[in-house]
Amino acid sequence: MSIGDVVDLEYRLARDQWDSSRQELNERDAAIAAEIDAGSLDDAALVMRWLDAVRAQDGQAIGRTIDTTIETARGLALGGGVLIGASIVTAWLSIESGKPINAIHFWGALVGLQIVFLLLTLTALMLPGAAKRVLLGPMRALAVAITWISSRFLRGHREAIRAVSGMTERYAKLYGRLRLWLFMQIVQFFALALNIGIIATFIALAIVSDPAFGWRSTLLSDEATHRATQIIALPWAWLVPEATLTLEDVEATRYSSLDATFIEQFRSRQAAGVWAAWWPFLLASLIVYGLLPRLVLATVSSWRLSHMLRAMPPMHGAVIELRERLRRPRIDTRGVGTEKTSPSSTANESRMVEPVHAESVLVMAWSGVTADEPTLRQWVASRLGGNVAAVHRVGGIDVAADRAALTAAKQASANTTIALVVEAWEPPVGDYLDFLQELRAAAGPTRLIAILLYSPSPVQASQIALWRSHLGALGDPWLRVLSLNTEAAA
Amino acid sequence: MSVPRFVVVGHVNRGKSSVVSTLAADESVRIASDAPTTLECRTFPMRVNDRVLYELIDTPGFERPRQMLQWLREHETTTGQRRHVVEQFVREHAGDPMFDKECKLLKPVLEGAAVLFVVDGSVPFTEQHEYEMQIIQWTGQPRMALINMIHEENYIDQWRPVLDQYFNLVHEFDAHEASFHDRIRLIRALREIHKPWEAALNEAIDALMTERQQHLHDAVAEIASMLVRMLTLVKTKRLSAEADVEPHKEPLARAYFDELRRMEARCRDAISTIYRREQFQVKQSELSAAQDDLFSQDVWLRFGLSRGKLAAGGAATGAATGGMIDAAVGGASFLLGAVVGGIVGAGVGLLSAMSLPRAQVVGMRMGGKELRIGPMRNVQFPWIVLGRALEHHRIVSGAPHAKRGSVEATGEARSAVEQISDEHRKAINHAFARLRKLPDAVTREEIQFELTDRLKTVLAEQEAMEPGAEHV
Numbered sequence: 001m002s003i004g005d006v007v008d009l010e011y012r013l014a015r016d017q018w019d020s021s022r023q024e025l026n027e028r029d030a031a032i033a034a035e036i037d038a039g040s041l042d043d044a045a046l047v048m049r050w051l052d053a054v055r056a057q058d059g060q061a062i063g064r065t066i067d068t069t070i071e072t073a074r075g076l077a078l079g080g081g082v083l084i085g086a087s088i089v090t091a092w093l094s095i096e097s098g099k100p101i102n103a104i105h106f107w108g109a110l111v112g113l114q115i116v117f118l119l120l121t122l123t124a125l126m127l128p129g130a131a132k133r134v135l136l137g138p139m140r141a142l143a144v145a146i147t148w149i150s151s152r153f154l155r156g157h158r159e160a161i162r163a164v165s166g167m168t169e170r171y172a173k174l175y176g177r178l179r180l181w182l183f184m185q186i187v188q189f190f191a192l193a194l195n196i197g198i199i200a201t202f203i204a205l206a207i208v209s210d211p212a213f214g215w216r217s218t219l220l221s222d223e224a225t226h227r228a229t230q231i232i233a234l235p236w237a238w239l240v241p242e243a244t245l246t247l248e249d250v251e252a253t254r255y256s257s258l259d260a261t262f263i264e265q266f267r268s269r270q271a272a273g274v275w276a277a278w279w280p281f282l283l284a285s286l287i288v289y290g291l292l293p294r295l296v297l298a299t300v301s302s303w304r305l306s307h308m309l310r311a312m313p314p315m316h317g318a319v320i321e322l323r324e325r326l327r328r329p330r331i332d333t334r335g336v337g338t339e340k341t342s343p344s345s346t347a348n349e350s351r352m353v354e355p356v357h358a359e360s361v362l363v364m365a366w367s368g369v370t371a372d373e374p375t376l377r378q379w380v381a382s383r384l385g386g387n388v389a390a391v392h393r394v395g396g397i398d399v400a401a402d403r404a405a406l407t408a409a410k411q412a413s414a415n416t417t418i419a420l421v422v423e424a425w426e427p428p429v430g431d432y433l434d435f436l437q438e439l440r441a442a443a444g445p446t447r448l449i450a451i452l453l454y455s456p457s458p459v460q461a462s463q464i465a466l467w468r469s470h471l472g473a474l475g476d477p478w479l480r481v482l483s484l485n486t487e488a489a490a
Numbered sequence: 491m492s493v494p495r496f497v498v499v500g501h502v503n504r505g506k507s508s509v510v511s512t513l514a515a516d517e518s519v520r521i522a523s524d525a526p527t528t529l530e531c532r533t534f535p536m537r538v539n540d541r542v543l544y545e546l547i548d549t550p551g552f553e554r555p556r557q558m559l560q561w562l563r564e565h566e567t568t569t570g571q572r573r574h575v576v577e578q579f580v581r582e583h584a585g586d587p588m589f590d591k592e593c594k595l596l597k598p599v600l601e602g603a604a605v606l607f608v609v610d611g612s613v614p615f616t617e618q619h620e621y622e623m624q625i626i627q628w629t630g631q632p633r634m635a636l637i638n639m640i641h642e643e644n645y646i647d648q649w650r651p652v653l654d655q656y657f658n659l660v661h662e663f664d665a666h667e668a669s670f671h672d673r674i675r676l677i678r679a680l681r682e683i684h685k686p687w688e689a690a691l692n693e694a695i696d697a698l699m700t701e702r703q704q705h706l707h708d709a710v711a712e713i714a715s716m717l718v719r720m721l722t723l724v725k726t727k728r729l730s731a732e733a734d735v736e737p738h739k740e741p742l743a744r745a746y747f748d749e750l751r752r753m754e755a756r757c758r759d760a761i762s763t764i765y766r767r768e769q770f771q772v773k774q775s776e777l778s779a780a781q782d783d784l785f786s787q788d789v790w791l792r793f794g795l796s797r798g799k800l801a802a803g804g805a806a807t808g809a810a811t812g813g814m815i816d817a818a819v820g821g822a823s824f825l826l827g828a829v830v831g832g833i834v835g836a837g838v839g840l841l842s843a844m845s846l847p848r849a850q851v852v853g854m855r856m857g858g859k860e861l862r863i864g865p866m867r868n869v870q871f872p873w874i875v876l877g878r879a880l881e882h883h884r885i886v887s888g889a890p891h892a893k894r895g896s897v898e899a900t901g902e903a904r905s906a907v908e909q910i911s912d913e914h915r916k917a918i919n920h921a922f923a924r925l926r927k928l929p930d931a932v933t934r935e936e937i938q939f940e941l942t943d944r945l946k947t948v949l950a951e952q953e954a955m956e957p958g959a960e961h962v
Contacts, residue, residue, distance in 0.1 A: 021759075021760050022708050022711065022712060022764060023708075023760070026708070034540060039539075316932070317935045317936065317938070318935070320939075321711075328700075328704055329538050329539055329697060329700060330537070331536075331537070331538050331698070331700065331701040331704075332535075332536075333513075333514045333515050333516065333534060333537075333698075334514060334515070334534065335510075335519065335532050335533065335534040335548070336532065336533050337532065338518065339519070339520050339529070339530070339532060367616065367617040368614070368616030368617060368618055370616075395617075395618070396556075397556065397559060397563075399560060423613075423614075423618075425610075425613040425614070426501070426613075426616070426618065427502045427503045429501075429502050429551070429552070429553045430554040430588070431553070431554050431555065431557060456614060457643060
């Protein structure tokens with residue numbers, strides 16, 4: 001993972017928490033899990049592939065912007081370091097003052113200060129907790145400044161940058177060290193480049209020019225200065241003895257601005273090359289105390305950074321939740337497609353409720369009506385009035401019974417009402433409707449047909465409404481739908 | 491091996507779609523008692539990682555079983571040829587609007603699906619149903635009868651002898667009351683009607699159990715998230731140094747409590763979505779106990795922990811603190827510290843349960859002042875919220891998908907938290923106490939995950955004690 005990937009991951013996890021319901025996340029991640037074959041991936045690869053998929057979906061490239069910014073920062077550190085180093089040395093060595101360059105000043109500024117910074121850095125890295133925070137305080141201030149500047153210049157990503165900044169703080173426990181080593185790497189890149197710029201310019205100017213180094217001091221004796229140079233040169237004296245100073249060199253290059261014969265001495269000694277005695281020593285100092293430690297620190301910080309990024313993402317709660325979502329089996333039991341809706345049929349429904357007063361009734365009981373004939377006669381007579389002429393059983397598997405009933409209906413007198421007794425709990429399916437149509441054809445278009453709903457328990461209003469609704473669609477004005485149980489009739 | 495397929499057939503309006511809705515946990519299935527609702531066959535594949543383990547097929551009911559059976563009998567040659575006669579019927583009547591539904595529902599049966607024949611045990615058996623059973627029998631496919639109960643009346647004694655004649659298995663399944671365990675039991679029973687499908691159905695059962703755990707996890711994660719957000723909610727308003735704070739107090743307090751209510755509502759919606767019950771209404775009239783306003787006096791008395799448990803919790807904390815003093819003086823205080831600490835703790839626990847946060851003024855570093863309300867320090871509050879959430883969860887997770895509209899709450903919210911064991915209650919109380927100290931975001935997240943795990947265990951234990959769970 002890159003730093004940008006880490007930022008993208010945290011940004012999206014936080015956004016998921018703010019903007020999406022758990023169900024939305026489940027559905028989105030189930031689809032992604034199927035797409036990336038989640039079962040075959042290890043944790044890191046799983047998260048990375050998920051991140052790629054989410055980035056492809058939302059098209060946001062905050063992480064890429066972060067990576068580009070980091071790359072730019074690294075480039076600026078390298079380029080700026082070289083430029084600044086070269087500028088310092090050029091400025092220092094190019095001043096024609098008519099005096100030699102004070103080697104102690106030169107060494108102190110370009111090597112001594114670096115040693116101090118190096119020691120501070122190493123101390124900060126080794127210190128625990130609070131002390132480290134004090135020493136690394138400027139780093140935090142820099143991070144805040146970068147965030148502020150980024151939000152000003154990357155207007156399109158302002159909210160995202162703020163979010164990332166907030167998250168960085170939020171996840172300081174998790175990503176604090178990552179941030180530390182990133183900052184360390186960029187600083188070491190700068191310091192490395194600075195030393196390269198200094199050394200390259202130092203060598204170049206020595207080739208095309210003849211910078212003269214001397215030293216002066218009120219307190220230091222020749223011997224003390226020589227001893228100091230010997231100690232400084234310990235790391236390379238055994239390997240490059242030419243890059244050390246002899247006591248004679250030290251004595252010869254000492255000068256004083258109060259000395260009246262100084263100019264003469266300077267000119268004659270310069271011709272003798274005495275003043276160039278410091279040059280190899282200073283070059284070796286720059287390499288050993290400037291370049292090499294920065295090279296080591298830059299390498300170590302790069303290695304640490306890449307090592308930490310390889311171990312990303314940390315398995316904190318939100319990442320574990322994500323992993324569980326991606327790894328959980330995708331179970332779905334829901335139906336395919338949507339259902340068609342049935343059209344409403346309420347035409348002519350109002351006519352079906354009119355009361356019936358019959359003179360004579362021909363009863364046809366559907367096969368599910370279990371009441372015996374005397375009971376049926378009694379119920380129908382009490383519900384419709386008049387005499388029950390006959391009771392026919394219809395709706396059975398035997399077609400002959402239906403035929404006999406239809407013939408009776410055809411032959412019935414004009415004042416005979418036909419009562420078709422059906423089970424109230426059954427809906428009026430095709431078998432009923434077909435028989436009803438045959439009955440209408442046999443009985444004639446104007447004969448009153450009463451559909452009487454029968455039930456061992458009181459007929460429910462919803463059952464009556466269902467039959468009226470369905471039969472209303474037939475548009476038959478001589479059709480009535482009533483409850484056979486008078487006490488339950490609506 | 492072919493995918494097990496089950497065609498749900500039966501008379502019109504006898505609960506076929508209800509059975510499918512509950513078995514498939516799908517609220518989109520249209521159910522109406524007053525009109526035939528299924529016009530076309532609809533497939534409900536049970537998929538695990540896009541692999542289909544079984545399919546349910548909802549069908550329109552038989553429209554003309556009598557006439558169809560008459561046709562079949564007219565064309566019957568020998569008993570062994572009956573299936574061919576049914577195939578012939580479907581072939582010859584394809585495209586005939588009169589037998590459109592019969593053809594549609596028989597097509598998958600003739601393609602090899604098993605039959606789930608649904609009858610309504612709350613209405614009397616009639617000859618019409620026997621026509622349908624005979625037709626199913628003629629297909630020769632594996633079949634099971636399901637007795638669904640739509641109304642209160644019970645005619646199962648009439649149905650049983652007939653169903654036993656026509657079906658390999660007869661199973662009672664009330665689609666409107668069936669629990670998750672009933673659903674699993676039915677799928678287990680399906681294994682018996684066709685042995686080659688046993689492995690696929692076993693896998694499906696395991697997957698459904700896993701899914702149930704996933705839903706449980708997601709639901710308690712929502713509840714834990716809500717509790718964390720509620721307990722750490724702080725609302726502030728910045729004012730100039732000269733500003734009068736009084737006019738700002740009431741609106742700030744209102745915004746604070748409204749936000750708490752919104753959090754609870756969002757959690758409920760999320761839980762309904764997890765269980766795919768978006769259309770299942772838990773109306774105020776039905777769920778009066780759990781849907782009363784969070785901050786009404788009545789709710790504070792009815793939900794949450796009892797006064798005894800609150801006092802006990804406070805006393806335990808106080809006694810522990812007093813005990814430390816006793817230990818520090820080498821027992822010279824004769825346990826007076828623990829006793830006094832316990833009494834004070836119990837009093838604080840009870841008092842704390844009666845107070846709600848008020849808007850208070852705090853100073854600001856940069857000048858001016860800040861009006862602030864929260865966090866909620868009332869020890870009773872999270873228990874009230876938790877009790878209500880558990881009650882809501884119990885209703886939503888327990889109602890089968892065929893159950894529509896709204897449902898009556900039994901007012902067991904208080905008992906939901908009272909039933910939590912001492913060990914779990916202490917751990918949850920500890921998490922609440924940590925949240926009241928407004929920890930950093932990462933710690934909040936840690937507490938949220940701890941709460942999730944704890945509540946998951948609590949609910950899993952409670953679910954395991956439900957009637958019928960032990961047989962699954």
